[in-house]
Amino acid sequence: MKLNRAGVLRSIRRAVRAPHAAPVPPIDTLALIERHPAFQTGGSTVQTNAIPHYDMSVNTTGCCFKFNPDGWDAQEFHFRDKPFVRAKTHSLMHMPVDMGRVFSRVQKHMEDAGAVDASNTIVLSRDTSSFAGEHLFAVSKAVPEEEMTTLSGDFVTKVFEGPYQEARHWHEDMAELVRARGVEPKSIWFFYTTCPKCAKAYGKNYVVGVAEV
Structure with missing residues (x-):
């Protein structure tokens, strides 16, 4: 059903x-x-706060894992006070300028805290303005030295593949996906699974859209 x-x-x-x-x-x-x-x-x-398994079996770049999109498309997430680390980045007309540094810091703190889990791996990102971005890192426990937050709501997903320049169109696709259910989207996030360098190496740039209904 x-x-x-x-x-x-x-x-x-x-x-x-x-x-x-x-x-x-x-x-x-x-x-x-x-x-x-x-x-x-x-x-x-359906399990509350569950997300698809994140495949960590292939990493030939020493950076990002090769994303396996199986099980991520057309999913429904039900979050209830799901814990995340919240981080902010700076942008220049929507182009991130310090994402690598911020993500590296958060990832190190998550690993030090033992809060990384392949069954609970997702980073939700969105632009809050032309000059700032917000990022939520799913964690299994509190992470010292980082801001903690929680997320509750129902979400639907869609997997995209292509250059980052398509993000504007992906955003509208996610909005229409929600409107097809008879409601307006409350928030739209993206899980950028691969950095530009690794996307080039692997030949695919998968991005998971996550929209709140």
């Missing part, structure tokens, strides 16, 4: 607002959603 958390949420909210003979006690909406039949696939419940 194709999961549609936004539709389930709207159904639950309508049910909660319906007239009742007696007062209705407060409802933990997220917990109720997770138990809804629409979230059952193969007899098991």
